[in-house]
Amino acid sequence: MNERSEPTTDTGEPPAQGARMDSATETFVAHRNLLFTVAYEMLGSAADAEDVLQETWLRWMRIDLGQVRDQRAYLVRITTRRSLDRLRTMRRRKETYVGPWLPEPLLTAPDVAEDVELAESVSMALMLVLETLSPTERAVFVLREVFDVGYEEIAAAVGKSPGTVRQIAHRARRHVDARRPREAVSPGEARTALEAFQRALDTRNLQGLLDVLAPEVVLISDGGGIKQAVPRPIIGADKVARLIVDGLGKAGVALTGEATVVNGNPALLLRVDGEIDGVIAVRVEDARITGLYYVRNPWKLTRIGSETSLTLK
Numbered sequence: 001m002n003e004r005s006e007p008t009t010d011t012g013e014p015p016a017q018g019a020r021m022d023s024a025t026e027t028f029v030a031h032r033n034l035l036f037t038v039a040y041e042m043l044g045s046a047a048d049a050e051d052v053l054q055e056t057w058l059r060w061m062r063i064d065l066g067q068v069r070d071q072r073a074y075l076v077r078i079t080t081r082r083s084l085d086r087l088r089t090m091r092r093r094k095e096t097y098v099g100p101w102l103p104e105p106l107l108t109a110p111d112v113a114e115d116v117e118l119a120e121s122v123s124m125a126l127m128l129v130l131e132t133l134s135p136t137e138r139a140v141f142v143l144r145e146v147f148d149v150g151y152e153e154i155a156a157a158v159g160k161s162p163g164t165v166r167q168i169a170h171r172a173r174r175h176v177d178a179r180r181p182r183e184a185v186s187p188g189e190a191r192t193a194l195e196a197f198q199r200a201l202d203t204r205n206l207q208g209l210l211d212v213l214a215p216e217v218v219l220i221s222d223g224g225g226i227k228q229a230v231p232r233p234i235i236g237a238d239k240v241a242r243l244i245v246d247g248l249g250k251a252g253v254a255l256t257g258e259a260t261v262v263n264g265n266p267a268l269l270l271r272v273d274g275e276i277d278g279v280i281a282v283r284v285e286d287a288r289i290t291g292l293y294y295v296r297n298p299w300k301l302t303r304i305g306s307e308t309s310l311t312l313k
Contacts, residue, residue, distance in 0.1 A: 098225030
């Protein structure tokens with residue numbers, strides 16, 4: 001069925017039969033967490049993902065369910081198309097964004113961390129790599145590599161031929177593999193590195209930071225022009241450690257770090273004088289931190305107060 005040929009009533013309004021509405025609602029609710037995960041992985045923004053779900057819902061309520069063979073696949077298709085439209089708009093928005101842009105962090109439930117594949121797919125490190133893909137490449141990669149959607153279905157979602165989708169998938173996979181962490185570390189290894197980082201942070205211990213930071217570590221901070229942040233990535237353990245110690249050594253600042261789980265991975269919730277200042281997510285390789293992602297933009301911290309449910313199914 002063509003998504004663009006949904007039936008409506010003579011008044012132009014979507015059908016409103018009670019039984020049909022109940023069935024459509026039940027199906028949408030059953031797959032909502034999946035659809036949100038698809039949209040979030042494509043957009044890196046929970047707020048935009050929620051908007052996409054609203055658009056998907058409105059479109060879904062206009063569908064003749066009798067003509068839909070696979071309702072889950074059809075919902076994913078609608079979500080993908082809406083996400084692609086939104087992703088192109090976001091790209092223009094990011095051109096005027098003040099400073100580095102980081103994905104919106106999500107407080108996630110323990111089961112996300114236990115699912116290695118899901119946790120890796122929504123990690124801050126991989127989400128940043130996905131930012132380097134074109135919108136269509138990102139959609140194809142996410143659907144194929146993360147959700148294991150078939151090429152025929154992806155082709156229907158992105159408006160390309162299956163052969164073209166295979167080529168795009170190969171190109172996107174090669175691009176991501178060259179930039180993603182060399183190997184996934186266990187949650188325990190990541191927590192150990194983060195705990196060492198937190199101890200050094202709490203005591204402003206320069207040597208402690210140098211011990212846990214990899215020589216090539218990169219620090220990226222996102223203040224969105226609302227909060228102060230470094231205007232460009234800082235590279236190198238010595239520069240990053242000194243920036244952290246100097247920046248947090250201000251007189252009268254009481255900073256505390258609280259261990260949490262963000263995007264399925266260990267992270268720190270930082271408070272200054274008791275108020276939430278930001279979230280630090282990390283990338284860990286070979287027991288040392290190679291990436292620090294500090295989100296301070298308050299508009300991006302609205303999803304750390306309650307858990308967000310994510311799923312690949």
